[in-house]
Amino acid sequence: MIKHSWLALDKIADSVRQGSVSAVDLTKKALTLIDDNNDYNTVILKLEDRALELAKEVDRKVKRGQDPGPLAGVPYIAKDNFLVYGGEARAGSKILNGFVPPYQASAVNRLEAAGAICVAKANMDAFAHGGSTENSDFGVVKNPYDKTRVPGGSSGGSAAAVALGLVPFALGTDTGGSIRQPSSYCGVFGLKPTYGLISRSGVIAMGSSLDCIGPITNSAADAALVVDVMAGRDPLDATTIERVKEGYVAKPLNLRGLKIGVVKEYVGDGVADDVKQAFAQTVAKLKKAGADVHEVSLPSTKLALACYYIICPAEVSSNLSRYDGIRYGYHDESSKSLEESYVKTRGQGFGKEAKRRIMIGTFVLSSGYYDAYYKKAMTVRTMLIQEFESAFKTLDFLVGPVAPTVAFKIGEKTKNPLDMYMTDVLTVPANLAGIPAASIPVGYNKQGLPIGFQLMSAMHNDRDLLGLAMSIEGLRS
Amino acid sequence: MPKLSKEDVLKLARLARLELQPDEISEYIDEINRILNYVEQLKLVDTNAMIPTNQVTGLINVMRSDQIINYGYDPKSLLKNVPKVKDHQIEVKRMVEL
Numbered sequence: 418m419i420k421h422s423w424l425a426l427d428k429i430a431d432s433v434r435q436g437s438v439s440a441v442d443l444t445k446k447a448l449t450l451i452d453d454n455n456d457y458n459t460v461i462l463k464l465e466d467r468a469l470e471l472a473k474e475v476d477r478k479v480k481r482g483q484d485p486g487p488l489a490g491v492p493y494i495a496k497d498n499f500l501v502y503g504g505e506a507r508a509g510s511k512i513l514n515g516f517v518p519p520y521q522a523s524a525v526n527r528l529e530a531a532g533a534i535c536v537a538k539a540n541m542d543a544f545a546h547g548g549s550t551e552n553s554d555f556g557v558v559k560n561p562y563d564k565t566r567v568p569g570g571s572s573g574g575s576a577a578a579v580a581l582g583l584v585p586f587a588l589g590t591d592t593g594g595s596i597r598q599p600s601s602y603c604g605v606f607g608l609k610p611t612y613g614l615i616s617r618s619g620v621i622a623m624g625s626s627l628d629c630i631g632p633i634t635n636s637a638a639d640a641a642l643v644v645d646v647m648a649g650r651d652p653l654d655a656t657t658i659e660r661v662k663e664g665y666v667a668k669p670l671n672l673r674g675l676k677i678g679v680v681k682e683y684v685g686d687g688v689a690d691d692v693k694q695a696f697a698q699t700v701a702k703l704k705k706a707g708a709d710v711h712e713v714s715l716p717s718t719k720l721a722l723a724c725y726y727i728i729c730p731a732e733v734s735s736n737l738s739r740y741d742g743i744r745y746g747y748h749d750e751s752s753k754s755l756e757e758s759y760v761k762t763r764g765q766g767f768g769k770e771a772k773r774r775i776m777i778g779t780f781v782l783s784s785g786y787y788d789a790y791y792k793k794a795m796t797v798r799t800m801l802i803q804e805f806e807s808a809f810k811t812l813d814f815l816v817g818p819v820a821p822t823v824a825f826k827i828g829e830k831t832k833n834p835l836d837m838y839m840t841d842v843l844t845v846p847a848n849l850a851g852i853p854a855a856s857i858p859v860g861y862n863k864q865g866l867p868i869g870f871q872l873m874s875a876m877h878n879d880r881d882l883l884g885l886a887m888s889i890e891g892l893r894s
Numbered sequence: 895m896p897k898l899s900k901e902d903v904l905k906l907a908r909l910a911r912l913e914l915q916p917d918e919i920s921e922y923i924d925e926i927n928r929i930l931n932y933v934e935q936l937k938l939v940d941t942n943a944m945i946p947t948n949q950v951t952g953l954i955n956v957m958r959s960d961q962i963i964n965y966g967y968d969p970k971s972l973l974k975n976v977p978k979v980k981d982h983q984i985e986v987k988r989m990v991e992l
Contacts, residue, residue, distance in 0.1 A: 519971040613951045626949050652963070655956040656949070723933040734910060741911075743986055748977035755987040756911075764913025772914070776906045777926055780898070783909070793936050795946030800939070802947060834925055835932055851950030876950070 420561070421450055421582030426491055426639045429585060430532065433479065433490035440475035440490030440534065444468050447492035447536045450583045457564075459578040460494065461555045462538040467503025468492070471534045486532035488646060493528070494578050494587040496571075497538040498545055498621040501525050508621040509553040509571075510543035512766025513746045522619025523654065524588065524630050524647045531646040539574030539587060544737065545595055545623045546770040547571050548840040551831055554768060559827075561603060562866050566824040569599030569840075575633050576603040586634045586643055590620060592627045593725055594820070594844025597856035600633055601819035601869025604858040606886070607633045608640045610879050612851035613658040615644070616651035624732035625656075627725075627848040637857070637886035641665050644879065661877065667884035669891060673707035676813045682718035683817025683843050683871075691862035696818045699859045699870050702892040703816075713808055713815065717801045718846055724801065725845040726838055727781050727794035734778025737771060773834065798849050805850045809875040814885055817843055819856045819869040843871065853879045855886050859893060897930050898923060 423429065432438040448468070451460050478485040495501050498508040500518035507513040525535060542552035550558040550573035558573045560566040561580040568577040572589030576599035579587050589596040591609035600607025608631045615630040622628060632643040642665075649660035679700060684693055704710050742748035742762030749765060752758035767775070781790035808815060820840055830836040847854035853876075856869035870889065874882040898906075903923050907914050914922065969982075978985040 516975055517971075519967055519975070520965065613953075652958055653965075656951055656953065658951055658953070720936060720939060723936050726929060727933050727936070738910075742977065744984060745975035745977075752987065755989050758987055759911040760908075760913045763911050764915075767912070769918070772907075772912055772918075773922065773925060773929075775910045775912060776903065776922065777929060779906050779910045780926070780930070783906075789937065790933070792946055793939075793941065794933075795948065796941035796944040797936050797939055798947040799944040800941060802950070833928070835928055838929075 420580070423582060423585035423635065425636065426488060426585055426642050429491050430487055430489040433475065433532070434484065436479050438490070440472035441469060443490050444472040444492050444534055444536055447584050451537055454581050454583060457559045457561065457577055457581060458540055458556050459558050459574040459581065459583065460537045461497055461509070461540045461574070462504045464501060464503040464535060464537055468534050468536040471529065475532050475534070486530060487642065488528060489532035491533045491586070492536045492584050493533055494537045494539045494575060494584050495525060495535050496541050496575050496587070496589050498541065498590060499525055499588060500619040501535050501538065504538065506538070506621065508544050509541040509555060510766070510768060510771065511554040511747060512740055516745045518619070520619060523616035523651045525619065527647050528643070536584065539572070539578055541574055542571035542770070543768045544621070544771050545571040545590055545592060546733070546774055548594070548598055548837050549830065550574065551827065552768055552770045557827055560824045563824065565826055566866070567602070567827055569602035569824060571595040572633065573599045576600050576605055576607065579603070579605045579633050579635065586632055586639055589631060589633050590623070591629045591631055591848065592624045593729060593841045593848050596631045596633060597844050597854060597869070597871060598820050598840060600856040601858070602824035602867065604867030605633055605635060606637055606640055606858065607631065607856045608644065608883070609847060609854050610644060610648070611658065611853045611876050613656045614660070614879060615647045616654040616657050618651055618653035622736040624729040625736060626732060627729060629848070637855070637883050637890055641667050641883045644883070658877070661880055663880060665880050665883060667880045667887065669887040670881060670884040672703060672888050675708045675885070676811065677703060677708050677710045678713035678808055678812040678815045679710060680718065680815050680817045681712055681714045682716070687821050688818055689822045692818045692820070692822060692868055695860040695862070695868040696870060699889065699892065700816065703889070706892060711812065713812065715804045715808060715846070717797065717804050720797050721801055721846040721849060722838065722842045724794045724797045724849060725841065727790050728798065728849070730774040730778035731782050731791050732778070733774040734782065737767070737775055740766065742766065770834070801846060802850045805852060813874070814882070815873040817871050819843060819871040823862055823866040823868060847873050852876055853882050855882060857886050857889050859889070897927050
């Protein structure tokens with residue numbers, strides 16, 4: 418891998434604002450880098466015309482003496498489940514072939530108003546179901562560090578694109594770890610903010626009580642800038658929350674005296690030695706820097722994955738019921754009746770994993786099984802939340818590895834869906850609790866594969882979480 | 895022990911409006927049962943004192959002002975995505991036989 422390196426986002430924007438670099442040149446550069454690296458399959462659609470139009474407008478503003486915004490001329494890639502003007506949005510699934518969004522995601526609108534330019538759509542597991550991009554209808558993404566390995570998922574295209582340096586940042590979505598796990602596998606920074614901090618309007622839904630939008634970047638400081646632009650209430654998404662007054666452009670936190678909990682259940686059996694080792698090294702550095710590190714137990718952690726794989730498919734089965742082939746997307750022509758057209762369109766248009774989740778969701782929500790499965794999972798979710806809340810009464814942050822292993826081989830986990838689900842075991846708890854969590858690259862194993870460090874904090878504490886992430890980046894040697 | 899039989903899986907597929915290919919069916923029976931066996935572990939947990947969590951924001955009754963907002967959606971661009979359009983309307987298969 419030859420990585421193209423970009424300056425920090427604020428530096429890129431400053432050079433555009435000062436007129437020393439043009440937004441059009443940056444956009445063209447990103448588009449060229451995408452073409453030159455198409456063997457990694459990170460991008461499934463370029464938005465060339467629209468991107469160049471936006472870039473010209475940014476340059477015109479600079480010439481007129483107007484401020485194009487804090488992300489002036491910064492090119493980025495959005496995961497394919499974001500609705501973005503200028504091309505199809507398919508969420509990695511052929512059932513949405515031909516769907517050109519008539520409106521744009523609020524997050525994308527806010528980035529556009531800040532001068533950022535979406536140049537392409539990233540490959541992903543279809544409907545964000547998966548941890549490897551192997552469920553994409555557009556082929557698997559290759560890991561930038563080893564082409565025989567997966568980049569993680571479902572935001573694998575976004576993470577690999579940033580790791581390759583095609584763009585300085587990308588957008589992803591995280592329902593059970595889909596930003597953090599690929600960020601860990603690709604050695605980049607990924608943030609899942611507090612649930613509701615960034616509007617989900619215009620983002621193709623998966624599990625609505627879990628879905629979060631977040632940035633994948635080269636640093637915590639870059640992520641802070643992107644979150645600061647996107648965060649806050651949106652009338653188009655009633656679940657959005659207020660932004661904090663100070664905003665999200667944090668400063669590194671002073672580590673001295675910071676109370677940090679190492680979650681015992683996150684470093685148990687099933688976590689590979691190289692991951693444990695990288696984690697322990699970072700914890701040791703935190704201690705050395707004066708942090709007050711304790712071990713803490715969250716016993717319900719071991720139930721989180723089972724809880725997630727009831728709640729998530731339940732919400733998936735509900736959200737995916739809208740794909741009927743009548744108003745948009747793939748439509749089976751051969752059917753004679755309306756019912757048959759639904760059945761054929763959905764049977765042919767959805768991939769294996771989507772169908773599997775729809776059926777499991779239909780089962781756990783069906784009368785007679787609802788209490789035993791869905792309601793039970795919702796109560797276990799409460800237990801998990803209470804354990805987090807009680808931990809955060811005495812601790813400022815919780816830490817653990819992001820995923821049990823480094824990036825695995827393509828094809829290694831496609832035989833058994835449960836094996837694939839297990840890659841989410843350390844990331845789903847934060848989604849169930851709604852708390853912010855980040856993946857910080859902290860090292861490599863002997864084969865040179867990246868390893869991430871997971872940071873979690875209480876709801877609404879995104880600003881400090883980013884501050885601590887900056888401090889941890891400073892400890893890397 | 896398998897929980898769901900072939901008939902159960904076919905019923906789920908019918909409820910969810912999904913056509914399954916013959917080779918998919920046996921795979922799904924096996925996989926769905928394995929997944930259900932895994933999530934079964936929650937049954938052993940005592941959650942009697944717990945209230946189920948539907949959502950995590952704590953927001954209740956989010957209201958908007960009673961005003962019409964024009965988001966500028968263009969009906970033409972909405973219809974452009976429709977597989978079958980007739981006289982500016984979405985065409986569907988007949989639902990009632992005369």
